Amino acid sequence: MNCERIREQIPECLAGRLDKAVRERLVAHLETCPACRAELAELNAVWRGLGSLPEPEPDPALRARFLEVLEAYQGGVLRD
Amino acid sequence: MLDVRAGDVGKLSLLFERHHRTLFRNFLHLTANRAVSEDLVQEVFFRILKYRHTYQPETRFCAWMFQVGRNVFMDYVVRHKAEVAMPERGWDVRSAEMPPDRQAQIRQEAALLRRALAAMPPEKREVIVMSRFLDLKYEEIASVLKCETGAVKVRVYRALRELSDRFFALCGERAS
Secondary structure, three states, X not given: OOHHHHHXXXXXXXXXXXXXXXXXXXXXXXXXXXXXHHHHHHHHHXXXXXXXXXXXXXXXXXXHHHHHHHXXXXXXXXXX | OHHHHOOOHHHHHHHHHHHHHHHHHHHXXXXXXXXXXXXXXXXHHHHHHHOHHHOOOOOOHHHHHHHHHHHHHHXXXXXXXXXXXXXXXXXXXXXXXXXXXXXXXXXXXXXXXXXXXXXXXXXXXXXXXXXXXXOOOHHHHHHHHOOOHHHHHHHHHHHHHHHHHHHHHHHHHHHO
């Protein structure tokens, strides 16, 4: 597998979604390719950064608004 | 969702409870606007209610919900000719027992990453949101984007690569 094909596997690798055989091929390539190792390290930093972004909460009023809509729908007040 | 589709619409409240935060954060990544994101969530669940009979049991609910969400967002963009706004200020960084200088560094990196993400072309930002934040499988993303799974693999990689370039460029600007 060439470097481009290997690099396309990196996001799945970071997500833990690569199956064992593909992961082993990726690891074998990384052991011999410093450029792809550097690519993995850089993308890993960004991937992890995305995962640690704060997770803002919606306003609790959103739930109340939705339940009102649902109730109105069930009561026949609101139509499709 | 099968119960909702069969007419037990009250059970949609359970699905709302389980998924509305994920959907809200997805829209927040796309719009950088809390009020708009909350309105879009409301609209998605209303459409789910309205079009519940179109739900196919072989589709994972999350993937279908995101497809509905994507349509809602596209309609919003057309209606408002929306450009994604840059957030005025960052969302608060959770900071349980972390030294203040480390908190500041994390906050700064998070702000740069959000800036980099917001500056991405919408179609690239979207595949990052789907793969990273919604945790959709490539097959599900392919179904949403109506393309081959192999094409999703390439798109996710290229989007992540571009995000990385933008992020490290911003880090470099700040350092210099």
